[in-house]
Amino acid sequence: xxxxxxxxxWDASTPVTMDLRLSVNRDEHPITxxxxxxxxxxxxxxxxxxxxxxxxxxxQCGACTVLVDGRRVKSCLTLTVTLDDREITxxxxxxxxxxxxxxxxxxxxxxxxxxxxxxxxxxxxxxGMLAEAAxxxxxxxxPDVSAAPRLDDDEIRERMSGxxxxxxxxxxxxxxxxxxxx
Numbered sequence: 001x002x003x004x005x006x007x008x009x010w011d012a013s014t015p016v017t018m019d020l021r022l023s024v025n026r027d028e029h030p031i032t033x034x035x036x037x038x039x040x041x042x043x044x045x046x047x048x049x050x051x052x053x054x055x056x057x058x059x060q061c062g063a064c065t066v067l068v069d070g071r072r073v074k075s076c077l078t079l080t081v082t083l084d085d086r087e088i089t090x091x092x093x094x095x096x097x098x099x100x101x102x103x104x105x106x107x108x109x110x111x112x113x114x115x116x117x118x119x120x121x122x123x124x125x126x127x128g129m130l131a132e133a134a135x136x137x138x139x140x141x142x143p144d145v146s147a148a149p150r151l152d153d154d155e156i157r158e159r160m161s162g163x164x165x166x167x168x169x170x171x172x173x174x175x176x177x178x179x180x181x182x
Contacts, residue, residue: 016035024090040075043066062164070087139155141155
């Protein structure tokens with residue numbers, strides 16, 4: 001640089017993009033994303049998968065919960081650029097063709113929703129939670145961490161505590177998950 005100052009500046013208005021291959025609900029999507037773009041925005045605005053909802057946009061309500069490699073994540077806090085070649089499952093991908101996921105059936109049977117806004121996030125979170133319990137992961141209320149967790153109502157409530165329902169359908173949500181878990 002011969003003693004000259006570098007006057008090159010980063011311009012925040014010019015997006016930095018990256019080419020990815022997203023696997024969403026068993027479908028491949030080659031896509032170019034802004035490196036600042038959240039998974040929630042990618043799903044809703046670019047892939048027209050509107051099941052995951054934008055609730056608080058701070059990861060506190062769980063309305064945006066989806067599964068990444070089978071683990072539940074808050075899509076409003078997850079950058080899409082981090083998910084190249086990972087398997088993403090949204091509520092739209094839980095069913096097996098025309099056969100609903102057992103949790104979807106249980107939610108209907110137990111009237112585990114009212115307005116339905118939180119239901120996609122509740123369902124994805126419940127699927128992830130059941131997998132965690134099946135893998136033997138304890139929670140804060142697991143009485144004996146050396147034994148397999150028993151999914152009683154207290155255990156289900158604790159494991160689902162990151163998903164809010166503004167209508168207060170918690171009793172029915174716990175009953176629906178409990179039916180599938182047991």
